[in-house]
Amino acid sequence: MTRVLVVGSGIAGLYTALELRRRSNVDVTLVAKGALRESNTWYAQGGIAAVLPGAESTDSTGRHVADTLTAGAGHCDEEAVRVLCADSAAHIDRLLTLGTRFDRTDDGALAVGHEAAHSAPRILHIGGDATGAGIADPLVRAVESDPRITILEHTFLADLTTSGGQVTGAVVVRGSGESVPLETDAVVLATGGAGGLFRHSTNPSVATGDGVAAAWRAGAVVADLEFFQFHPTSLDVDGHPLISEAVRGEGAVIRDAAGHRFMGDYHPDGELAPRDVVSRSIALHLARTGESRVFLDATAFSAGFLSRRFPTLTAVTAAAGFDWSRDLLPVVPAAHYWMGGVATDLYGRTSLPGLYAVGEVARTGVHGANRLASNSLLEGLVFGARAANVITGSAGNWPVFDAQEVDLSMGRETARRDDVRQVMSEHVCVLRDESGLRVAAKQLAQWRVGGSSIEDRETANLLLCARLLTHAAALRSESRGAHYRSDFPTAGAAVVGPTMLRSST
Ligand SMILES: Cc1cc2nc3c(=O)[nH]c(=O)nc-3n(C[C@H](O)[C@H](O)[C@H](O)COP(=O)(O)OP(=O)(O)OC[C@H]3O[C@@H](n4cnc5c(N)ncnc54)[C@H](O)[C@@H]3O)c2cc1C
Secondary structure (H helix, E strand, O other), X not given: OOEEEEEOOOHHHHHHHHHHHHHOOOEEEEEOOOOOOOOHHHHOOOOEEOOOOOOOOOOOHHHHHHHHHHHOOOOOOHHHHHHHHHOHHHHHHHHHHOOOOOOEOOOOOEOEEOOOOOOOOOEEOOOOOOHHHHHHHHHHHHHHOOOOEEEEOOEEEXXXXXXXXXXXXXXXXXXXXXXXXXXXXXXXXXXXXXXXXOOOEOOOOOOOOHHHHHHHHHOOOEEOOOOEEEEEEEEOOOOOOEOOHHHHHHOOEEEOOOOOOOHHHOOOOHHHOOHHHHHXXXXXXXXXXXOOOEEEEOOOOOHHHHHHHOHHHHHHHHHOOOOOOOOOEEEEEEEEEEOOEEEOOOOOEOOOOOEEEOHHHEEOOOOOOOOOOOOHHHHHHHHHHHHHHHHHOOOXXXXXXXXXXXXXXXXXXXXXXXXXXXXXXXXXXXXXXXXHHHHHHHHHHOEEOOOOOHHHHHHHHHXXXXXXXXXXXXXXXXXXXXXXXXXXXXXOOOOOOOOEEEEOO
8 A cells, every 4th residue: 555545634534644654654645625724623612522541430431432322312333432432542642642732620631521411521622612623733734744645735526436346546626627637545535524415504615525425426335314413503694603502501591583482392401402302493493483593592691701601602603793691692503413424334444445434424333313522523533543554554354335226317407506405404404204305305306417617516416415315314214313204203113224325327
């Protein structure tokens, strides 16, 4: 193995590139479609979960595993979860070696916070609520200082190239519009998620499902695409910045336009119910009242308290024109994290020899039907390192997934990105049912996206992901985790396995 292409400069791509170089003398090409510093990773706020040595009196790997399995609603791959949790401390250690400055307590120990659905304090953070940028910055600097890592910014992965069922490289499009073939011994997809599928999303604009789409076209198996986590309280302004659960944890409440505090009508834990429950309750309430947004009320707190406790959010709300010590904040649920993705084994290996997937683009099985907060940054580290390990060692046996074949030939009508988002937001969003999914599937199947600009390619990828997600959602006739079917409002009696799909063409 001498040349490896890593696509994506979020935590998963950066860390995989560095781990490849640490383990072997390979040459790495790192490709990002925007600037190196533009990714979901940079926006991550709350933190990264890890059970650190010395935490034995309050925490254990077993408890982290149990919390992750509970959040995943009976749909996690238990072995993958064990790997994720067991390896957490070693990778935090590695980040510290690379110069990451996690917040510390007065006595110099690493500070660990408590987050909803974690049974113990185990969330490391940086700058209070700027964890993603704090982790990514030293990783970017390490990548930039390695002469054997070639960095290609503003370079878009268009497609993977294959020969005899094996991935042999990729075609990328440079900023100038020129298509360039890159031949490599292995390709690592680290392209993140696809918040761009929906009208409201907390993700930056680079999240357009390109990795899932390219892998699908190359013939890889994808899995669990129906599971998309929505964050309940994104500020209803451009960019939909999220207003963290911690604000509700401090006592902020949710009201409708009439001032009614309605969450208690839907769940006994009210505003502190799990993330998917709060998102669903808001969506149900909006459907019942015919309104388009609800309001987060933090006016019981003083301006001084809010700016001390939530400095970033105070700045974000002020930039949007709100003084949240006086104004109610308009909020809506927004697409946040895609649990599904390219199916992999415990080493990031996909169904196609030569192709690996790590981070949010991968479906490792660690998140099941619902991601436990602060586990996704960790996933990028743990599985990025495991993929680097097999790429630089022995690739071993490639996994075989039992997948249903699907024919997604394209329709005739030209679609715009907003058309796709409109359909997905109306029919395949927080609340789903058979008739809505049928309407969406029929409409999406009539569309195609022409053109070869980067924007057209992204829209084509979103359309493909939308069709796959809708197909998977129709197959799952039950409600589980983030996937809620109002026509099947409970989980199936038997645990239904992952939804594995592969192209029939
Ligand atoms: C607002 C927000 C807050 C969050 N808070 C937390 C948190 O506190 N804790 C936590 O664990 N998780 C959090 N998450 C989730 C977490 O940030 C992401 O799941 C994680 O960062 C994904 O990392 P990644 O490396 O897989 O992908 P990303 O960080 O999204 O990086 C994807 C990379 O791929 C590149 N790319 C994409 N398509 C192409 C293409 N076609 N060609 C070339 N390059 C391409 C992009 O340019 C980018 O560099 C949060 C997410 C958001 C949006």
